[in-house]
Amino acid sequence: NSKVIQTPRYLVKGQGQKAKMRCIPEKGHPVVFWYQQNKNNEFKFLINFQNQEVLQQIDMTEKRFSAECPSNSPCSLEIQSSEAGDSALYLCASSLKSYEQYFGPGTRLTVL
């Protein structure tokens, strides 16, 4: 069973507001991922980190999201100015470098 912790489970924001969610990866996992699952159940990779450093991120994340994974603190993903299209389930996952990814329960964001 996964031990990835995500908070909050639900988040409601107005358009233009900041939306911040947090993730505590499994202990000892150096790689952390954020994915977005939209209302059509399509997954989109957003960003990943290895030991606090960004490995990859998509263009949208670079422009509109702020993400970090500091040592000894939860990782976070923040949308700077929420849009209706950002309403989705945000999933955090962690892994050892060569093995499977374990997912948290997700943060369901609703942008009104």
Added chain:
Amino acid sequence: GQQVQQSPASLVLQEGENAELQCNFSTSLNSMQWFYQRPGGSLVSLFYNPSGTKHSGRLTSTTVIKERRSSLHISSSQTTDSGTYLCALGGGADRLTFGKGTQLIIQP
């Protein structure tokens, strides 16, 4: 084009029947995972299976690298097996590319 194709999109079975779910990849396969997504959204990892056959209880995953495909077999299905099954290309430190899922419904 779509890198990960799952079939069938939905499957309805009677309790006790076996289920066979397929996943085909359009690119070379280094690693892949099978997941079960709970109704609330959380993903449960079923298998990390880059190649060969793996078993876990009533579940069996078989990945054939040269054919770029993987299958998930559920034997003696139960109503609690109902839900969405996802396969994804990648794993480890690489991003996952997900299929659209198979919606499995097991009727009593």
